Amino acid sequence: MPYEWSPPAVGSKVARLDLWPYRSLPRRGFAGFMALTAAMISLPLFPLLGTALLWGLLPFLALAVAGLWWALKRSYASGRVHEALTIDAEAIHLTRTDPRGEVREWDCNSYWAQVDMYPTGGPVPHYLTLRGAGREVEIGAFLSEDERKALYSELLRELSRARATR
The missing domain is CATH 1.20.58 (Methane Monooxygenase Hydroxylase; Chain G, domain 1)
Incomplete structure (x- = not known):
């Protein structure tokens, strides 16, 4: 899969997710x-x-x-797009680095954050977004439909785990 959850450091409860587009030709x-x-x-x-x-x-x-x-x-x-998401008990932070090096960031309190999936009506099927702090941002738009579905359940699980450690 073109995304990977990094294990938390010892003593840390921060979950980190890195996403990148899949390249079939190395x-x-x-x-x-x-x-x-x-x-x-x-x-x-x-x-x-x-x-x-x-x-x-x-x-x-x-x-x-x-x-x-x-x-x-x-x-x-x-394909040089990279997204990094960190989730802990206090905050969620998403950083997207575009192909030209432009960096965009989004922060939200993890208690108020929501993960939404739009099966239809988005720019791609099963459009995946994070909502909070008055904004809604997409995550993993370059992933396949099945990968977005799997990521949705993983994000819900990590978000609920982070809220439980509060």
């Missing part, structure tokens, strides 16, 4: 995929070696490989 796989793609695209060019048609097709094939490289690099850049 960085090492990127190099292999690009090499394989370039090799597969060049196979049809071998019969054209020594002809003028090769030079007519080559720029378009090179453009296709460059476009694929650019799209995957851009996808990696957009």
Whole structure:
């Protein structure tokens, strides 16, 4: 799962959750995929070696490989989103770091905080939010629908555990 609960430090009752987008193609796989793609695209060019048609097709094939490289690099850049949530008996703190490095934060008293899930009507199915301190913020919008459902029950459990230690 692209999120992980960190165990509390000894003597601490703070729960920490880190969330990040799932990437099915790791960085090492990127190099292999690009090499394989370039090799597969060049196979049809071998019969054209020594002809003028090769030079007519080559720029378009090179453009296709460059476009694929650019799209995957851009996808990696957009995947640098990170959310960190800490829950203790007194407060909840959510920090979101966007792909460009912009940091947004939200704080709320854990007693008044609510976890809400909107099965429909949100930007994604089973839209997950935290509400409190006069604001409602989304959490884990980049997760899959099943992951948001699982996270919802885990957040409810951690929030009730934090309230019980008050």
